[in-house]
Amino acid sequence: QVQLVQSGAEVKKPGSSVKVSCKAPGGTFSNYGISWVRQAPGQGLEWMGRVIPILDVANYAQQFQGRVTITADKSTGTAYLEFNSLRSEDTAVYFCARDLEYSNSAVQFFDSWGQGTLVTVSS
Amino acid sequence: SSELTQDPAVSVALGQTVRITCQGDSLRRYYASWYRQKPGQAPVLVIYGKNNRPSGIPDRFSGSNSGNTASLTITGAQAEDEADYYCNSRDSSGYHLVFGGGTKLTVL
Numbered sequence: 001q002v003q004l005v006q007s008g009a010e011v012k013k014p015g016s017s018v019k020v021s022c023k024a025p026g027g028t029f030s031n032y033g034i035s036w037v038r039q040a041p042g043q044g045l046e047w048m049g050r051v052i053p054i055l056d057v058a059n060y061a062q063q064f065q066g067r068v069t070i071t072a073d074k075s076t077g078t079a080y081l082e083f084n085s086l087r088s089e090d091t092a093v094y095f096c097a098r099d100l101e102y103s104n105s106a107v108q109f110f111d112s113w114g115q116g117t118l119v120t121v122s123s
Numbered sequence: 124s125s126e127l128t129q130d131p132a133v134s135v136a137l138g139q140t141v142r143i144t145c146q147g148d149s150l151r152r153y154y155a156s157w158y159r160q161k162p163g164q165a166p167v168l169v170i171y172g173k174n175n176r177p178s179g180i181p182d183r184f185s186g187s188n189s190g191n192t193a194s195l196t197i198t199g200a201q202a203e204d205e206a207d208y209y210c211n212s213r214d215s216s217g218y219h220l221v222f223g224g225g226t227k228l229t230v231l
Contacts, residue, residue: 035220037166037222044207044209044222044223044224044225045158045160045166045209045211045222045225046222047211047219047220047221047222050220059218059219061219061220062219095165095166097166099220103172105153105213105217106152106153106154107153107154107156107171107172107173108153108154108156108211108212108213108220109156109168109171109172109211110156110158110166110168110211111168111171111177112168113165113166113167114165115165116165
């Protein structure tokens with residue numbers, strides 16, 4: 001499987017921001033998207049949003065709209081998750097995943113994942 | 124609450140067959156994909172589309188769909204299949220993605 005490489009663990013204060021990176025192998029995105037998925041301790045997976053680098057388009061889950069920005073730098077093959085106004089309940093592991101779709105979007109899946117980045121929000 | 128519903132926990136005897144289900148209205152229009160996650164690891168794709176397995180996934184894993192329900196079947200469950208399993212698809216708007224709440228599979 002293609003392996004995405006994420007930046008390292010972060011410790012942040014409540015109210016601050018964090019920016020996590022995700023580098024594609026070979027430094028190129030080709031024609032796929034990158035989604036960000038978080039997992040709070042002991043909890044399930046939660047989709048946060050995605051960017052389609054070739055289109056420069058992003059969309060977000062409603063619960064993160066306004067606090068999260070997902071971008072991609074095509075020149076370096078790196079995607080970013082920027083998360084503002086952090087709260088203690090945002091403490092989680094954040095995964096990036098390569099996001100593919102076909103059959104007129106009827107089929108969508110994540111075929112490879114980063115190793116995860118632990119973000120701890122604590123005063 | 125998620126738009127995709129999974130049973131929180133399922134158990135299966137070693138070597139037997141188990142089905143893990145995922146229900147949601149969006150599954151009438153969109154296929155689900157399935158992921159296996161072991162503690163401390165990133166999820167791994169096991170099934171996508173109608174019934175497609177990525178390379179390296181054993182053929183004891185299969186997927187099926189009926190109405191608003193997608194199913195992941197493990198035929199002849201092995202000890203190494205013990206993990207959390209998540210389904211994923213689009214939400215009812217089709218614009219956003221969503222995960223089911225996950226099913227913890229125990230192999231007895």
